[in-house]
Amino acid sequence: MAQRRTKSEWVDGAFAALCAAGIDGVRVEPLARSLGVTKGSFYHHFDNRRALHLEMLSEWERLGTSMIIDVVDDAADDPEARLRLLMVNTYGADDVADAIEAAIRAWAAGDEVASEAVRRVDDRRVGYVAKLLSEAGMTPAQSTRRARLMYRHLIGEFIWRTSGGPASTRRELNEMADLLLVR
Amino acid sequence: MAQRRTKSEWVDGAFAALCAAGIDGVRVEPLARSLGVTKGSFYHHFDNRRALHLEMLSEWERLGTSMIIDVVDDAADDPEARLRLLMVNTYGADDVADAIEAAIRAWAAGDEVASEAVRRVDDRRVGYVAKLLSEAGMTPAQSTRRARLMYRHLIGEFIWRTSGGPASTRRELNEMADLLLVR
DNA sequence: TCGAAACCATACGGTTCCGTATGGTCGTAC
DNA sequence: GTACGACCATACGGAACCGTATGGTTTCGA
Numbered sequence: 001m002a003q004r005r006t007k008s009e010w011v012d013g014a015f016a017a018l019c020a021a022g023i024d025g026v027r028v029e030p031l032a033r034s035l036g037v038t039k040g041s042f043y044h045h046f047d048n049r050r051a052l053h054l055e056m057l058s059e060w061e062r063l064g065t066s067m068i069i070d071v072v073d074d075a076a077d078d079p080e081a082r083l084r085l086l087m088v089n090t091y092g093a094d095d096v097a098d099a100i101e102a103a104i105r106a107w108a109a110g111d112e113v114a115s116e117a118v119r120r121v122d123d124r125r126v127g128y129v130a131k132l133l134s135e136a137g138m139t140p141a142q143s144t145r146r147a148r149l150m151y152r153h154l155i156g157e158f159i160w161r162t163s164g165g166p167a168s169t170r171r172e173l174n175e176m177a178d179l180l181l182v183r
Numbered sequence: 184m185a186q187r188r189t190k191s192e193w194v195d196g197a198f199a200a201l202c203a204a205g206i207d208g209v210r211v212e213p214l215a216r217s218l219g220v221t222k223g224s225f226y227h228h229f230d231n232r233r234a235l236h237l238e239m240l241s242e243w244e245r246l247g248t249s250m251i252i253d254v255v256d257d258a259a260d261d262p263e264a265r266l267r268l269l270m271v272n273t274y275g276a277d278d279v280a281d282a283i284e285a286a287i288r289a290w291a292a293g294d295e296v297a298s299e300a301v302r303r304v305d306d307r308r309v310g311y312v313a314k315l316l317s318e319a320g321m322t323p324a325q326s327t328r329r330a331r332l333m334y335r336h337l338i339g340e341f342i343w344r345t346s347g348g349p350a351s352t353r354r355e356l357n358e359m360a361d362l363l364l365v366r
Numbered sequence: 367t368c369g370a371a372a373c374c375a376t377a378c379g380g381t382t383c384c385g386t387a388t389g390g391t392c393g394t395a396c
Numbered sequence: 397g398t399a400c401g402a403c404c405a406t407a408c409g410g411a412a413c414c415g416t417a418t419g420g421t422t423t424c425g426a
Contacts, residue, residue: 004373004422021293024207029413039415040374048415099292106289108346109282110204115347122348145355149362152339152351159338163291164298165305168335172328179332179362187392187403212383222385223404232384 003036007045007055010035014056019099023053023107023114057117060104065124079135084177086129087150091157091173102162105155126151136181146180186219190228190238193218197239202282206236206290206297240300243287248307262318267360269312270333274340274356285345288338309334319364329363 013035017026028042028049035041046052068090076082108114130147134140153176161167168176196218200209211225211232218224229235251273259265291298313330317323336359344350351359 019292022205022207022289024205027413028415037373038375040376042374043415044373102289102292105342105346106205106285106292109202109285109289118346119348122343122346145358148351148355149336149359152343153332153336154339155342156335156337156339159288159342160305160335163288163301163305165302168331172332175328176332179365182362182365210383211385220403221405222383223406226385227403 005035005037005041005045010042010045010052011055011059014052015059015100018056018103018107019096022103023111026053026056028052054113057104057114060100061117061121064101064121068125069128079132080181083129083132083136083180086132087173087177090154091168095161098158098161101155101158105159122151133180138183150176150180188218188220188224188228193225193228193235194238194242197235198242198283201239201286201290202279205286206294209236209239211235237296240287240297243283244300244304247284247304251308252311262315263364266312266315266319266363269315270356270360273337274351278344281341281344284338284341288342305334316363333359333363 010031013031014026017031017034026049028039032039032042042052046055068086072082072086072089076085104114105118108118126144126147129150130140130143133143133146138146157168193214196214197209200214200217209232211222215222215225225235229238251269255265255269255272259268287297288301291301309327309330312333313323313326316326316329321329340351
């Protein structure tokens with residue numbers, strides 16, 4: 001028994017295919033080939049192709065929210081320090097994470113279920129940034145505005161990089177943080 | 184002879200398909216059906232599918248640069264006024280333009296030629312914003328940094344909206360402009 | 367050791383699509 | 397009125413893929 005594949009290996013392979021060719025590129029037979037098995041394996045683990053897509057969304061939603069927030073909360077106490085740490089972490093150029101983020105958003109443009117997952121993740125992340133800004137002394141309304149501002153900038157950074165643009169420099173990130181904290 | 188289609192009608196239909204299903208959704212036979220003709224028409228106007236894709240890129244590159252800039256240059260004189268006008272214009276929620284912009288960027292993530300077209304458009308737009316900021320009294324280096332900051336935010340706005348999020352409010356846009364002009 | 371379940375290969379029918387080949391139908395120029 | 401080019405329909409071969417059906421192999425508990 002040379003090749004045995006778990007369900008999560010199928011999901012990992014699906015993310016790779018998603019980045020390479022979008023959600024329509026997440027196809028059963030090519031995926032099976034790349035995993036060194038046949039479709040038989042796939043239809044053992046999943047009911048159909050759509051079930052794999054939904055599994056990918058769940059996985060991304062799980063990783064995309066709690067992970068970043070928990071790390072930042074543990075690593076710093078001051079809200080301003082947390083904000084700067086958050087920016088360094090999330091803006092850090094991680095090609096894989098970038099590509100997944102961008103591909104999921106592209107997917108969400110044409111799929112209602114994906115769109116809902118993205119909205120949930122966005123709300124959670126923006127809410128966290130707003131909380132930090134609020135703890136740094138801003139009014140709730142301004143915290144929300146600036147959090148959304150920063151989050152749009154962050155998304156732009158992802159997409160910019162996946163389109164081939166250069167990452168923001170450390171200087172640019174510092175300036176961004178400074179502007180967010182201007183009163 | 185009820186139905187005759189021009190080359191540009193094919194391109195228009197291709198953009199609609201691009202928004203709905205990504206570049207892989209720009210397929211000859213479905214497109215022909217939606218235009219009420221058959222493939223025979225397509226292969227009269229284009230050599231192959233790739234030729235249509237390249238035609239789409241040219242068209243987007245042409246519209247995506249000169250149009251916005253010329254309008255703003257004509258409508259205001261003061262660089263700060265031009266910046267605010269540019270933001271109102273480009274951030275204005277145009278669902279069709281948003282979707283095209285997002286879809287082209289998604290396409291660029293996996294296609295070198297598309298990626299080059301996006302980079303050319305981005306450079307031209309960022310250069311224009313940097314020129315405005317420079318004319319408003321900033322140093323060249325800071326103008327470039329802030330222009331890139333704004334442009335990333337703008338891309339984030341596009342993607343955010345196509346993922347189902349709400350558009351930036353006028354209040355948020357004003358705050359963004361204010362922060363860009365902070366010294 | 368025996369049987370059930372987990373896991374996968376193989377073969378198959380059906381669908382969608384690309385690109386080509388071929389021929390038909392207009393308008394227009396001469 | 398005919399010759400030609402622009403434009404399109406139809407038919408076809410070939411490829412990629414989905415999902416099902418079926419049967420083989422491995423694992424593991426009773």
